[in-house]
Each structure stands twice: as C-alpha cells, then as structure tokens.
Amino acid sequence: MLPDTAAIRRKRPGLLRRGVVLQHDNATPHSANLTQQWLQRYGWEILPHPAHSPDLAPSDFHLFGPLKRHLGGMAFETEDDLISELRNWFDNLDVDFFQVGINSLLSLWQKCIDLHGDYVEK
Template sequence: MSKRITPFASRYCSTLDRLKEAIRRKRPGLLRRGVVLQHDNATLHSVNLTQQWLQRYGWEILTHPAHSPDLAPSDFHLFGPLKCHLGGMAFETEDDSELRN
C-alpha cells in the first residue's frame, strides 16, 4: 500500500468503525443479520487495510461503478440551491407549486 494512501485508508476505516457503532446503537439486530455496504472502486475502498476491515466484520460489498450516472454531480449542485430558493414557500395546491413561464 502506498504511504500516501495509508493515512486516508486508516481514516476511512475509522469512519467505518463509527458507522458500525451507530448501527449497533440505532439498529441492534442489523449487525447480526449482516451489513451490505455500497461503495465504488475508489482506491481508498479497495486497499488492503479497508478490505481487511470489511472481512473482519463480514460486511458484504455491493459495488457501484465510479462516475455512475446514478450519482450525478448535478444532484449535489441542484438540490441545495433549489432548497434555498423554495425555503419558506407554502403551496396550497399542486397547481400552486408548478413553475410557470
């Protein structure tokens, strides 16, 4: 493993530790039934340290291709400003909510 990747992989595994603890607290039986984690094939997700963590706890990986259209950047840049624009508005009917040209 590259020395440049090691600190990031360690931090990612720490994040997985916090996720595991949150699941244990909030959904007690879920860890016994098994966890399916979805992530892409980013280097951070595929390095040995991360793979060892996932094997240790028996988490199954549901792969997701990097740069998938299901994770379109427009989603991240669209909904935040839209939420700010519509914040505080109230619509009484569906017709009131439609944008008019």
C-alpha cells in the first residue's frame, strides 16, 4: 500500500517535492512497479544500493549493533515493556548519534567505490 499523500502533506509539508533522495535495500515492496511509479511521480531520486549489501545500510552498520548490545540479556513480559525500553533508548541517544552514522556512511561508500562494489568491512 502506498502512502496517503494527503496525510503526508498534512504531517510533513514539503516532503512531496523534488530534491528528496532515498536509499532503500531493494526489498520487493521497495522495488515494486507501483512503488517506483509513486517515487517517480514525486521526483524522488533513488540512490542505487548494491544487492546483498547490508554493510552499506545505515540501519545495519550504525543503528542495530548498538541497539542489540543495549537490549542484550533483557527480557520483556509484554510488547508494551519492549516499546517502553526502545523509546527510552532512543530518547537517551547522543544528539549527534544519527549524524555520526550518516558521516560514516560516506566513508563506507567510498570504500565500496574503491573496491569496485565488493563487500565493505566496517
């Protein structure tokens, strides 16, 4: 199901405009014709992402590792307990956490270019 553009306009004015750059992992929902048509309609630029390259996905190399270490050994009785702990973790991240990840991505991309698309070690 594609996003409701009216809701996007209400919640995030300006998001449906040219100049947005998106990188995704080529999962089937992301690469489906309907999704691609929607992205083209709004002029979003898609950064190519090599297949099977979690090493270049910010969520994999920067977010999930620290989150996994934080949650390691914890047990939650309810889904609400888990959600509460996740919110607590995100709320207490350093203000530059995501900026550091984005900046790190640039050097990983350069390594990928230098290696002609081969796997990039972190």
